[in-house]
Amino acid sequence: MEKRSILHMLDPMPNNSPFDINMAMDAGFDVLMPYSNVKLDSVNRLTQDAIFSRSPAGVKRTGIFIGGRDLGLAIDMLDASKQAMVPPFEVSVFADPSGAFTTAAALVACVEKELKSKHGKELKDCNALVFGGTGPVGIATGIIASLAGADTALVDHLSIEAASDVAKDYNRRFGCSLKGACASSDADKIQLVANADIVFCVAKAGVQVLSSAVLKEAKQLKVAGDVNAVPPMGIEGIKRNDLGAPLIHALSSQGAVGVGALAVGNVKYQLQHEMLKLMLQTNKPLYLDFREAFIKARNLL
């Protein structure tokens, strides 16, 4: 009898995310096991306990998922898990803390597509701002955009030091070229947005970050993406289902378009679903993070 598929879901937080649970079940895993409050130094032991309790055939029906809210920690845990493997006792590992990797990959891929189709531009031709840039989705969005060549700044709503520290930290880790910026008032936002080609809005749900008053000061905005699905939207005038709809309040930017949360969410959903399914289908163990997520998101689109 074929063994049931098991996904061991490691999370440094007190609880797993219901989002990841739903996604993993829907991708076809038979049994999900939550491991909460997991520390980095427990990952080696947890991984080896998972690999040594099943035959190599059974190991293919076993996977490890890494959640949490901290992007750096998730990557460290992914590396620790990978290093703990003892081939042929080896399983696939997928890190997607707070869904940040797949959300960011979907967001950047959607924006990139609109940029190409509506403006004939590539990411490397553009300046990008990431509002809510110091959260997990923001950082991942920034890294992906920066690695794809966009001149990208992470924008924090309180402190430029915080934003710059995060930018430096991740530049060192992933070889990207992020900058930090701060926008605590509409005046700050207007100054930043004036010269931006791309705006990513990944701030807290239910908070309007860019109002029509700010948007009308944007001079060269081409594409704005918003992942906030809870009203009010992060960018005024964007609707949740928009995918390349005109950005009505960006009056001074010719042909600016918006991408809404459900449009991004739809791609993110397919992406996470595909990546989880891949863990069950693959013959060779896979180690998946935001880089693979972005490649797959581009393919999906």
Add this chain to the structure above:
Amino acid sequence: MEKPFILHMLTTAKNLSPFDVNMALDAGWVSALPYTNVEASEVQGLVQDAIFSRSTKNLKRTGIFIGGRDTKQAMDMLKLAKRSMVPPFEVSVFADPSGAFTTAAGMVAAVEHELITKFNTTLAGKNILALGGTGPVGQAAAVISAQAGANVRIIGRQLEKAQLIADMCSNEFGDGKITIAAGADADKAEYIKTADVVFATGAAGIELLSAALIASAPQLKVAADVNAVPPAGIAGVDAFHNGTPIDGSSSGAVGIGALAIGNIKYQAQNRLLKKMISSEKPVYLHFEHAFEVARDYIKSNI
């Protein structure tokens, strides 16, 4: 392909109750996932993670259960969960902290059944004493029976605490539409003289109503005891009693014990867990709904 049924089980406690997990899986939920030490401030995030990860069609196959030990916390979390929905992204939520809502519903429905069949009357206008009534089961039973028209008094060892809890029950759980009174345990000999119904919902192993007090209750009709561990909470009512006359009652009162209540509780919890699955529209379930299904169960089994 149809997606599996997933129940996200939230508790403020360190662990889920295995009772609730068994009940959920037996009701047809394929996967029951625990979220422990959950604080009210985390409810919105958890709910929105749950609703935004499935299509609206598959959200019908997704639910949230709220356990824990505290009734007020659970009701607050239920309200928070409901407010966190973003229609059409919405799932059913069922609160049953410590199983108290379904236990209370089972007890009150069983008592009502005895009133109807043995005394040809209803809960309306009855004087009810909820002995050891400051705990979760006592609170929910008080509210359910007050909503059915009874005059309920929550009895506790400290009058002040009982009063606070009675006020909370009236205002928070009863929306201010009911008034539940309070009384001190020391005064129960006085209150028992006008009591029609007694609930014993105190800690296991404590006798809340003695044989002498039962003998001194001229209009007592039904006495229900949720305690399954000897000594019984009500003298002369054992766990197996189910409408059994109580020895020494001059008014012909009958007793309902823990197993009879437990059976209805089980049915009520099972039905609500199934209702989450079968309902076309999202439902938000608590003690009121538990009482409805407990009544339905009793009606269908006569």
